[in-house]
Amino acid sequence: MNISVDLSGKRALVTGAGSGIGRGCAETLAAAGASVIIADMQEEAAREVASAIEKDGGKATALRLDVTDWDDARRAAEAQEQAGGLHILVNCAATWKIGPFIETDNAEIMSGLGVTLVGTLVPSRALLPVIIASGGGTIVNISSDAGRIGERSQVVYSAAKAGVIGFTKALAKEVGRNGVRVNCIAPGLTRTPSSEAFLEQMRVEDIRRAYPLGRVGEPGDIANAVLYMASELSGWVTGQILSVSGGYSTAG
Ligand SMILES: NC(=O)c1ccc[n+]([C@@H]2O[C@H](COP(=O)([O-])OP(=O)(O)OC[C@H]3O[C@@H](n4cnc5c(N)ncnc54)[C@H](O)[C@@H]3O)[C@@H](O)[C@H]2O)c1
Numbered sequence: 150m151n152i153s154v155d156l157s158g159k160r161a162l163v164t165g166a167g168s169g170i171g172r173g174c175a176e177t178l179a180a181a182g183a184s185v186i187i188a189d190m191q192e193e194a195a196r197e198v199a200s201a202i203e204k205d206g207g208k209a210t211a212l213r214l215d216v217t218d219w220d221d222a223r224r225a226a227e228a229q230e231q232a233g234g235l236h237i238l239v240n241c242a243a244t245w246k247i248g249p250f251i252e253t254d255n256a257e258i259m260s261g262l263g264v265t266l267v268g269t270l271v272p273s274r275a276l277l278p279v280i281i282a283s284g285g286g287t288i289v290n291i292s293s294d295a296g297r298i299g300e301r302s303q304v305v306y307s308a309a310k311a312g313v314i315g316f317t318k319a320l321a322k323e324v325g326r327n328g329v330r331v332n333c334i335a336p337g338l339t340r341t342p343s344s345e346a347f348l349e350q351m352r353v354e355d356i357r358r359a360y361p362l363g364r365v366g367e368p369g370d371i372a373n374a375v376l377y378m379a380s381e382l383s384g385w386v387t388g389q390i391l392s393v394s395g396g397y398s399t400a401g
Contacts, residue, residue: 154380157182160235160283161379162225164216164272165242167194169341170291173368174239174375179207181376183237188214188225188272190242216242216268222275229276234283237379238276240269241291243309247347250304258305265309270316277324285328289378290317291371292335294398297390310335314390321388330387332378337394339366361396 161178165171167189179185179202187202187209189195195211202209212228215221229235243265246257269290280286295303296310314333321331337360338344348365357363374393377383392398 154181154376154382156237156380159183159237159286160186160229160233161237161239162186162188162212162229162235162272162276163239163241164188164214164268165291166239167191167198169343170336170339170368170371171239171241172198173372174241175209176202176205176207177369177372177376178237178239178379179205179209181380183379184208184210186210186212186225186229188212188216188242190215214272216240216272217263219271219275222271225272226275226279229279230282235276235279236283236286238273238280238286238288239291239375239379240272240288240313242268243291243306245303245306245343247302249302253305261305262309262312265306266312266316269313273316273320277329280329281324281327286330287379287383288320288329288331289375290331290333291375292317292333292390294335294337294392294394297335297392298398317390318388325387330378330383332383332386332388333390334371334374334378335390335392335394335398336371337366337392337397339368339371341368359397360394361399364395366393366395 161183166175166187187195192213199209199211292313293310295307317333
């Protein structure tokens with residue numbers, strides 16, 4: 150048996166694709182043949198990722214997009230409409246801060262929920278009509294195991310990521326009849342520029358104890374799960390949360 154995932158002819162937009170997991174998702178979707186829009190508020194990073202994908206023979210364009218900005222998202226939707234539609238949206242942009250909730254100020258609460266939760270809803274709302282008009286497609290939201298089971302010192306982030314899970318389930322029920330599937334990947338600790346400092350403080354034995362598979366994740370581990378949710382391999386899957394975390398959260 151020979152199985153391959155062919156996304157040629159599909160157009161995919163990945164938010165937060167200028168770095169880490171978003172970049173990994175964009176590279177994997179492009180390797181499967183999709184034409185990928187690298188959307189990030191850091192325009193330079195988005196351009197760098199797009200040109201690396203093109204150098205590898207893939208199709209990619211960079212787009213400056215602040216996921217919290219309604220007007221930015223509307224402009225992105227208009228641009229996709231004109232460029233040939235959209236079939237896959239991966240909501241990956243997020244921010245987080247580690248520290249006790251009791252020391253969190255209002256600005257941190259607002260920006261944490263703003264980027265991580267609102268920044269998932271706003272691009273989805275703006276781009277959903279384009280996906281429906283393109284004949285349907287898939288939305289893959291990146292949550293976190295923190296949103297499934299709660300993580301101490303990441304209270305705002307856990308709340309925002311739990312919101313992403315609720316959004317996924319509710320939207321899946323609403324848009325299934327429009328030919329749109331909505332699913333969620335919940336990564337465990339994954340090696341990216343944002344997690345590097347945290348990872349450096351962790352001892353190898355702690356990682357082995359916490360992760361049944363004995364290691365933390367790499368962006369490619371998450372990207373493979375996104376590829377499954379984005380493709381017809383998961384054609385009868387919607388409203389689901391898949392933990393990709395080396396077994397970190399086996400309950401909850
Ligand atoms: N790294 C981990 O251990 C881990 C674990 C679980 C879940 N996640 C989730 O995976 C996703 C990616 O994480 P990462 O570690 O790759 O992060 P990262 O910091 O490497 O990349 C995040 C990207 O999002 C962009 N971004 C931030 N705010 C934005 C905004 N307002 N508009 C547009 N783009 C914006 C940044 O410019 C950056 O390029 C996030 O949703 C994160 O919560 C990460």
